[in-house]
Amino acid sequence: MDMLQTIEKQIKEEIMEAVIRTQLAEKNDIPNIILEKPKNKEHGDYATNIAMQLTKIAKQAPRKTAEAIVNEINREKAGITNIEIAGPGFINISIDHSFLTKLVPTIIENGDTYGRSDKGQNHKIQVEFVSANPTGDLHLGHARGAAYGDALCNVLDYAGFQVEREYYINDAGNQIDNLARSVEARYMQALGKDWEIPEDGYHGKDVQKIGQQLAIEDGDKWVQVDEKERLKHFRKHGLKLELDKIKSDLAAFGVTFDNWFSETSLYEEDKITEALNQLQKTDLIYEEDGATWFESTAYHDDKDRVLVKSDGSYTYLTPDIAYHKNKLDRGFKTLINIWGADHHGYIPRMKAAIQALGYEKDTLEVEVIQMVNLFENGEKVKMSKRTGKAVTLRQLMEEVGKDAMRYFFSMRSGDSHLDFDMDLARSQSTENPVFYVQYAHARICTMLKQAEEKGWFEDGAVDYSLLKSEKEEELLRKLGEFPQVIREAAEKRIPHKVTQYVFDVSTLLHSYYNAEKVLDDEKPEQTKARLAFMKAVRITIANALRLIGVHAPEQM
RNA sequence: GUCCCAGUAGCUCAGUUGGAUAGAGCAACAGCCUUCUAAGCUGUGGGCCGGGGGUUCGAAUCCUCCCUGGGACGCCA
Numbered sequence: 236m237d238m239l240q241t242i243e244k245q246i247k248e249e250i251m252e253a254v255i256r257t258q259l260a261e262k263n264d265i266p267n268i269i270l271e272k273p274k275n276k277e278h279g280d281y282a283t284n285i286a287m288q289l290t291k292i293a294k295q296a297p298r299k300t301a302e303a304i305v306n307e308i309n310r311e312k313a314g315i316t317n318i319e320i321a322g323p324g325f326i327n328i329s330i331d332h333s334f335l336t337k338l339v340p341t342i343i344e345n346g347d348t349y350g351r352s353d354k355g356q357n358h359k360i361q362v363e364f365v366s367a368n369p370t371g372d373l374h375l376g377h378a379r380g381a382a383y384g385d386a387l388c389n390v391l392d393y394a395g396f397q398v399e400r401e402y403y404i405n406d407a408g409n410q411i412d413n414l415a416r417s418v419e420a421r422y423m424q425a426l427g428k429d430w431e432i433p434e435d436g437y438h439g440k441d442v443q444k445i446g447q448q449l450a451i452e453d454g455d456k457w458v459q460v461d462e463k464e465r466l467k468h469f470r471k472h473g474l475k476l477e478l479d480k481i482k483s484d485l486a487a488f489g490v491t492f493d494n495w496f497s498e499t500s501l502y503e504e505d506k507i508t509e510a511l512n513q514l515q516k517t518d519l520i521y522e523e524d525g526a527t528w529f530e531s532t533a534y535h536d537d538k539d540r541v542l543v544k545s546d547g548s549y550t551y552l553t554p555d556i557a558y559h560k561n562k563l564d565r566g567f568k569t570l571i572n573i574w575g576a577d578h579h580g581y582i583p584r585m586k587a588a589i590q591a592l593g594y595e596k597d598t599l600e601v602e603v604i605q606m607v608n609l610f611e612n613g614e615k616v617k618m619s620k621r622t623g624k625a626v627t628l629r630q631l632m633e634e635v636g637k638d639a640m641r642y643f644f645s646m647r648s649g650d651s652h653l654d655f656d657m658d659l660a661r662s663q664s665t666e667n668p669v670f671y672v673q674y675a676h677a678r679i680c681t682m683l684k685q686a687e688e689k690g691w692f693e694d695g696a697v698d699y700s701l702l703k704s705e706k707e708e709e710l711l712r713k714l715g716e717f718p719q720v721i722r723e724a725a726e727k728r729i730p731h732k733v734t735q736y737v738f739d740v741s742t743l744l745h746s747y748y749n750a751e752k753v754l755d756d757e758k759p760e761q762t763k764a765r766l767a768f769m770k771a772v773r774i775t776i777a778n779a780l781r782l783i784g785v786h787a788p789e790q791m
Numbered sequence: 792g793u794c795c796c797a798g799u800a801g802c803u804c805a806g807u808u809g810g811a812u813a814g815a816g817c818a819a820c821a822g823c824c825u826u827c828u829a830a831g832c833u834g835u836g837g838g839c840c841g842g843g844g845g846u847u848c849g850a851a852u853c854c855u856c857c858c859u860g861g862g863a864c865g866c867c868a
Contacts, residue, residue: 275811284810290848297848322811322850369867408868415798483811494795526866537794544866551868579795580863605796606861650796652861654803659817664830666817674830683828718837727807735805738815749823749832791830 237352237718238334238341238707242314243281245268246328249313250283255305259293260301270328279317286324297324329609335711336699339764342714342771350717350778355518355725357398361562362388364573365485366403369416369477370626373437373484374618376575379653381628382644382784384573385490386730389782394725397565400492403558407439407498408551413437414477415470420500421446422469426455435768441774445476484629488637489784497757501557507549508528510557511542532585535598545751556588562595570599571728578601594724604649611657635660641784642669645734653682668738675741679773680789682753686766689754694763706750710743711768714775721782756766 254265266288270281286301293300301320308318317329342349364384367377384400391398405411417437423430425447432438443602448473457465478495485491501507503766511527514520519530525545529552532539540761542553564568571591574581583599589599608618609626618625639660646668648654663670686692702711717736724732755764777787 269808271809271810273811274814282811284849287810306859319861325811405868410868412818524866528866541866546866548866550866576796578860578863582795603796648807649806652797656803659803662830670830671816674828683835685827723807729807731805731806735815737858740830742815745831746833749829752827754827784834791826 239715239719240340242330242334246281246313246315248272249308249315249543250285250304250326253304253307253309254285257300258290259295259303259731262290273327278321278325279319279329281328282325283328284320284325287319290324291386291434300324301326305577312649324481326432330709332703333700335375335708335715336702337770338711338715339699339702339767340697342774344580346774347778347781349774350721351393352718352722353395353566354722355391355394358569359396359397360390360391360400360569360571361399361455361565361567362571362573363401363403363562365481365490368405368410369474369481370410370437370442371477372441372625373481374625374627375609375655376604378488378628378631378640379607379644380573380575381485381488381490382641383602383649383730385727386641386645387571387573387602387728387731389784390721390724390730390733393782396725398587399494401494401496401562402492403477404495404497404499406478407502407554408666409435411470411474411495412466414442414473415466417442418446418449418473418723419466422449422457425450426458430509439760441477441480445473480783484627484632488628489641490549490633496558497747498554498558501554501561505774506561507554507557510560511552513543513560514556516660519591524596529584529591530589531584531587532593532698534583534590536583536587540584541591552584554587555585556592559585559599560592561591563589563598564584565593568598571603572599574601574603575592576603576605601623601733602649602730605652607653607655608651609657613658613695616657638673638753639667639669642672642734645730647783648729648731650660669785670791671745672737672741672776673786674791675744676773676776676780676787677789677791678748679744679769679776682769682772683766684789686754691762691766697763697767698760699764699767701761702768704751706743706747707768710740710772713743714738717775717779733782737776737783738773740776740779744776765772 238629247270250268252266254260266285268283268285270283273279273282276543278583286297289300290297292369298320301324305318305320305326308315310316315328317330319326345351363376365373365381367373373381388398388400413433413435414437416433420430420432420436421443423446427523449469457468467529514529519533520529520542526541527543528539529542530539540552541550542556545548559570582603585601586596586599591598593742609618616626636655643655643660644653659667660669720732720736724730751765753762753769756760780787
């Protein structure tokens with residue numbers, strides 16, 4: 236299905252064999268053949284730097300080596316139409332372009348699976364992301380993490396990995412007690428009582444609403460109840476409402492999880508002592524100052540970490556270790572955690588734990604997502620989580636729409652700080668990339684619809700060789716790259732590659748649209764070929780957009 | 792003080808196994824609608840790739856030292 240890959244593989248193999256035939260280097264000394272796509276069209280379809288890489292081994296000038304290699308290459312076998320040496324020793328290769336037009340029926344046949352591959356070989360990967368504490372609304376950092384995580388999962392799945400999405404619910408620690416006390420305060424306030432929100436409490440409007448709602452539904456019923464009993468109820472109630480809200484917000488954002496994992500379940504099923512017991516066997520555990528420590532410095536952490544505090548309770552790390560052990564026990568070969576940049580300091584100790592549990596360091600990958608800054612009217616929107624003044628995922632979704640958010644958050648590399656321009660995201664104009672891409676899709680749909688009405692699709696025979704203009708070749712080549720883009724995005728965990736790609740396809744489409752007429756009554760054969768071509772473009776754009784969670788509209 | 796991320800065009804950013812003349816969008820300027828959606832297209836200008844040193848045939852990319860911005864450094868979660 237991936238024609239370009241097949242062709243490239245053929246060329247690489249032939250170059251490798253040619254190098255061997257030159258006897259300039261031992262087979263084992265020859266580096267991997269790298270084929271790159273030259274930016275300059277005059278340099279052909281592919282270029283390889285192998286002659287330069289062999290300079291030392293062959294002990295001669297790279298151009299001379301290149302000549303020797305070129306002389307040995309069997310052009311026909313590799314489908315090469317032209318080959319020449321350029322610059323310091325590049326070998327530039329051109330191939331027969333007729334394969335490009337074959338892409339069209341292939342793409343149409345594959346439809347919404349075009350771009351899929353089995354590269355991942357069903358390797359089991361678990362991706363844990365968002366995992367926001369159920370103590371308030373999801374904010375922009377979570378939104379970016381959600382968009383990135385979901386796109387990454389889609390891309391991994393498309394590249395043939397077996398992916399599971401999971402959300403870790405921190406429903407056991409202090410913060411839930413604080414939630415209960417905050418709900419309590421808001422409830423009391425709603426009843427007109429003078430009651431302060433605790434120091435570490437949650438000041439958000441969502442918590443306020445929960446308290447008010449309780450006051451409306453239950454009246455002053457809970458005022459009389461014993462504090463412990465009251466907090467227990469508020470805790471349970473608050474948790475449920477917060478979690479429901481998170482779930483529905485994420486669903487509206489187009490993100491759903493396969494599994495919601497409760498931290499509390501680790502306690503209930505004794506998983507924490509189990510994990511501690513396993514660690515005990517490693518002699519990396521010791522007692523000091525009344526606490527139990529994990530010697531994480533044995534695996535390059537800055538300092539050792541406490542697992543059991545002197546008061547007998549666990550630190551955050553301890554259930555988290557149990558959680559990760561549980562993930563591994565479930566058979567995942569790779570764990571990917573997507574964390575906000577503020578948690579990066581936590582990575583070394585978690586990786587240390589993974590190793591102490593007997594796994595390779597790289598079993599756990601942590602993708603760190605940098606902060607989001609919101610801009611409106613050219614000014615940075617100030618946010619403070621403590622006072623509850625942060626802009627939430629839901630608010631932004633109402634302001635700019637899901638598609639714009641998903642697109643913008645998938646547009647940049649995760650390790651780069653992101654400036655989110657609300658005015659740009661809102662604008663329905665040329666400078667807004669999400670509209671640009673969606674417009675490209677809608678444009679094609681309009682043409683296809685008109686063609687449908689005119690009966691262009693009634694006769695099945697299509698002569699694809701009529702697609703031979705420069706713009707057509709360029710766009711076809713781009714379409715052919717899609718499977719490779721997916722694989723690269725998956726392997727390197729860079730879903731923004733897909734967003735960049737779909738933008739490029741859209742640019743080429745718009746350019747083509749303005750240069751050539753697709754529907755032409757005078758040229759029925761050409762029209763049929765071009766319509767098929769447009770179908771292929773539409774499929775590719777739609778598939779790419781689906782992966783990043785952006786709707787592909789049929790009209791705008 | 793230590794660690795992580797970033798520093799590329801006026802602005803926001805690509806450039807992810809080191810390659811030929813460093814790219815895109817926006818902004819600026821000049822053009823294109825009796826023709827499938829002008830939410831579009833075409834063209835022009837714009838750069839000491841933060842700075843110094845190093846590695847090599849070749850560095851925005853790798854190493855090292857500085858500078859600037861952001862974040863993290865708890866028996867918090």
